[in-house]
Amino acid sequence: MKKSCYILFFVLLTGVSCTKDFEEINTNPNSPDKVTNVGLLLPNVIRSAVNSHYDNSYNRGSVAANMLASDYASNFSNWARSDASSYFFWNYYDYIRDLNEVISIAETQDQKSYKGIALVLRSWMFQCLTDLYGPIPFREAANAKLTGISAPKFEQQEAVYAGLLADLEEANNLLGSTNEPVTGDILYNGNMANWKKFANSLRLRLLLRQSERVDPAAAMKAIVENPAKYPLFTSYEDQAALQYLVDRPSNESPFYRSGNGGTNTKVTKQLVDYLKALNDTRLYAYALPTPASSAVDANGNRPDPKNFQYAGDLNGIGNFPDNNLTSPTGMLWMSIQYSPDLASATAGQGIIISYSEVQFILAEAAEKGFIAGGSAAAETYYKNGIKDQFKYYSSRISSNLATSYLKLTPASISVSDSYFTQPAVAYAGTQPQKLEKIALQKWISLYMVGYEAWSEWRRTGFPAIPVGPIGPGYVPRRILYPADEIRINQANYNEAVSWLGADDLKTRVWWDKQ
Template identity: 85%
Template sequence: MKKLNYIFLFILLLGVGCTHDFEEINTNPNSPDKVNNAGLLLPNVIRSSVNSHFDNSYNRGSIAANLLASDYASNFSNWARSDAGSYFFWNFYDYIRDLNEVISIAEAQNQPNYKGIALVLRSWMFQCLTDLYGPIPFREAASAKLTGISSPKFEKQEDVYAGLLADLEEANNLLGSGNEPVTGDILFNGDLTRWKKFANALHLRLLLRQSKQVDPSAAMKAIVENPAKYPLFTSYQDQAALQYLTDRTSNESPFYRSGNGGTNTKVTKQLIDYLKSWNDTRLYVYALPTPTSSAIDAAGNRPDPKNFKYTGDLNGIGSFPDNNATSPSGMLWMSIQYSPDLASPIAGQAIIISYSEVQFILAEAAEKGYISGGSAAAETYYKNAVKDQFAYYSTRIPANYAASYLRLTPASVSVNDAYFAQPAIAYTGTQAQKLEKIGLQKWVSLYLVGYEAWSEWRRTGIPNIPVGPIGPGYVPRRVLYPADEIRINEGHYSEAVTWLGADDLKTRVWWDKP
């Protein structure tokens, strides 16, 4: 009997020991709640969120803005509630949770640079979310570990915007104020001045976007008139764009090995028609020639590039009439399935916010009198924005394109005074005509920049997007909340819907209301 008791005691102790070891073995030392180095969290947050933004640009954002055409996405039936988590940035809350952890670590360890970086990234993500949905979980969001709140309340969009503007102001003040070296920064490699420029670019974007509801003049002037405190991008060379690497594991462009073979998504007729009418050589970057016009003939030869055709397709018409007769998106973003020889893992960057966008913001602000300078200053900003777009894309063209069937070189994408002398481009006319020219050029520049071109169309109505016969009969003004949010956070969701009026694709968000 005593022997049995010893055996039982041994088994009990063994079980306790195994349980203890099991907990240690199965605890991930790299999970956010175990990391005490903020720099370890940044690479995944930056890479994953920017890739999601870039991918959504192609799958939904540029289609809603009528820059790309898709026979699948353009009928908007697949903007259903079940898609929202994956296609409409609700997964950004995963990365916001990690950024909240970065802020907590930075505050505990007196690391203001890390906190500033986290505030900029988090503000960008919240801006993307609120511009899609309207009211969103904000101050209580993604903080269950830190606050114990698992069902965060929604906040009105005007309050979210006010909070983001305050966060960006704080970020601008924090960045560069600490001595800690920054690691894990795969966007700017620890260049804190570029992070300040990113913060101030977002600040200007938000101020202009809410300008129908809140006069942005004082805040914009404070930024523009104090460059020492509020530095801004000086060209495409310091804008916020993620450069990919030739690393198959995680750092190459998400389009490079994607299923995009160039047959399901095209460039729109509206975009190509504008570019052709302006003699605009960005056409050769944004679009590929139609497969029919550039196909190899029976003798094994390709036509002269001068005979290539660039033709866009229409959204909202159902299946495209002829995939071979319309232009796929440009080679910078094409997968190896389309062209193993010319596809590049690094040529196309993921743009978050560009120098050109900031210059267009300032052009509109000057033209409307939000900042000083009037039409003369607006014209300078407008030309800066357009010229930089050409300069940027000319640097993205890989060297091997020159000897390819495309015959595309940096010189192929150029702009001169004759371009700006065209009546459709020249900064002349009434104020409404000038603002339309700014809006059209800005729309073109936001190709594959998340949902920004669509948001600008909602704000300005530029361009006039045609509505196809397949679909709801309108272009959506917002997206639907995810089904999971309704299920697990019903009370706060219902309150948000009362602010909106309806959780509907036609409902306008706060800054979009007339």
Template identity: 50%
Template sequence: MKNILSNIIIGLCTMLLLFSCTKDFEEINTNPNQADRLTNPGLLLPSIIRETSNRNWDNSFDRFAVVSDQVANQFASTFLDWTRLDSDRFFWSNYDKIKDLDKLIAISEEQGLANYKGVAMVMRAWLFQGITDNFGAIPYTEAGKAQDDINFPEYDSQEMVYAGILSELETANQLLGSTNELVLGDILYNGDITGWKKFANGLRLRILLRQSGRKDPSAEMQQILGNPTTYPIFTSDEDQAALQYLTDLGNEHPSFRGNVSDWASSSRLSTTMEAILKSMNDPRLTVFAMPTPASANTDTPEYGGVPNGIQDIEQWNGGSANHSAIGLLWAPQQFAPDMASENAAQSILMSYSELQFILAEARELGYITSGTAETYYLNGVRNQFDYYASRIPEHFVLPTANEVIPPTTYYTQDSVAYTGTQQDKLNKIYIQKWLSLFLVGSEAWSHWRRVGVPEITPGPNSVGYIPVRYLYPADEQRLNLENYNEGVELLGGPDDLTTPVWWDVD
């Protein structure tokens, strides 16, 4: 009897223990950092900013700087490898971060955290702008809605996407600063809410100008510029949207630990960039490119570009000994062993100089009435030199910070001075803006598609034209065919590299 009673007691204890373990199992074994269980939106923010900023750099180097003819790459410049499987290089993979941003927004709404929601909406708008500019019509209103059982999202026209983005940025500007919570995990602006408002309004001005061939941007542009208290904008490169990389592993510039041989053999300065910089005696040549290996250790360093779209770049101008690799700020550490990652280039999402060139064009065309086009233009040009001079480490021999600042005669030469016909002035804005967008995501390509400056000629080994959009991913045809077909209809042309996006009207 005693043994039976003991067994019953042991059994009851075991059942109670099992019940207790089962009751707490989900709580004990749930990862508190799992995205869909987060209660602190600041835990999501760093990875979103870092990963999308890294893609911004990677994709600009691999594809966008090539198609905009800033960088030469033997393989990418033929455009033969621009297949549907390559779509992630054109920002389609950023849909995964849009899902994370939607979660961050939902958490922020539940907790009444308007600052976090505003930050997330700005990042979301920037991501959607990059995706739609590269593809055209895209999933927008139904994107990231898998939690609502929308696994096959419909496509929206680019006109609708742009309208939605502009509305989101307006809302974000209103939300930011309306609550007082500190934004933790903000590796872009370190919790500076005004910085995010400036980024939001800068993006609005970028998008308004980009669609100006379709819609008059005057009213909205003047609304922003006419009320700087409500709508602050960048005032220097100190508040531009640029991710500062650090020295610790995982937070370094994406190319910092790259392979030297791969770097030097894959991409080089383009002859188009070389010619334009040399024609103006522009000291950014020493920033954007390294001296050719044949001249690197001489008293007369030389810089040589390579044309895009040729059969074998090793046959150009005597081979790689006479070619310039991309500049030290973006190069792997092995090129400059004592260079720290924080001295390397930033990943620029939007710069102060780009904003100034937007305002210069808008003023020249009469979209805005404040300021003068020449002042905006010169602000943008001068800031480029000041910014890159500030990035040059003190121990650099070539270039030094002082060498990056041009003499006053730079600004008086015919190719730079703000003189001539209106088209002459616009072309000068366009060239300087193209230079300022060096390795800034897809912006140089989008800028070129809209204005056609500088002139870019497809190489003899290319498909015979410069692409003006990218192909939808293969999975869209395989898994979302009905909506994909509707997206192609919204494009107004076939899903190929020659169908222009909505705002590309030239």
């Protein structure tokens, strides 16, 4: 066991877990010499990666973006190297290994749709990794079984981004080019048109994120001006979001049976105050009323929901002053341990990239002149992104909530024309003011979407995140590499650090130029 665990580096980069004996390691049931139907590999890859993304939104991502408040996670000195695998996506190399196998088998069997799906999923996982760390193992990563490389070289983020954009272009060309049946696709059930939309939407995310380093105009125009070749999401109904199931426990929302008790993690004061100031009814999706304002009285009765209070807490202050006076996260992320009446196995989805995010990307691109249309087109995209967010959360209101103490119905989360006339929302002012409004609405839309809101804060600077007195005195700008990289892949690790300047939380990744 000691010997097996000592080679943890090989475990991390080849995706083989530390097991009871070496024979078990060498009899991986997902081995390509045992699997000829690559669809058998997809369900676990999709489910596990999305669940990790979803769970880490709660544990770290939304805390760094100041959407959730955690008295532990907001002390950023706790973001130690030992957290890297479980909290910061280094375990994605396990799933990338399986996707490499899918690609290898699909190429052998000329299964273009499977290869296209694997390229999209792998590109998303690599994007998550490089945006957290900067330089990462890329083309040589997770290929020990296929190529014998167990100490992969790191590549600079610029090269990783270029490779991902090329992979997504290839995926777009492959998807739907054949009529082969696809099994194991628990994200889109074999709908190749939606996979193409996912591929191109992800391309837009990457193009905009690197836009301070590489001019995205030509690539963005090529996508936007040729929707027949490069389709994009058309609403929340085709966005990349994993739907959880109630009749199969392994496919339930990861929060449904979790230990989330609604006390250690709260919604932030910044988010709650911002939504309240705008009379933004997404507040009812993102947060629950404070326990003090919604508690039953001596006669077993609750107050009228109109009298419920919503309040956030501050990150970086240590222990929260009073858990009864601050709002837990909303009903989509409730555990049955905290509230059996509100918890749902299916209401929350594991969102990878949403229609709203794509609309905000297009709004910024139009405003900056990367695509045609100028401010008029930007305003349309901006409003589309906001309106669809309300529609999405309205659609997630389950029927049991109408009879719960919240008395929520789909109509509870809606937006009127007057919302868009408010000075803080109206698409008016100078270009910097318009771009700030896009960034803030995009920030709201990225609630519980991995580390995306934090990445957007790093890129745009919005919103301004207050720094609490507990911790290092700053919000991190990247994540530390795992300790095993230092110990076992030292030469390649040292080269990556030389590119960065320092393996430090304050170091900026390549695209973080502001």
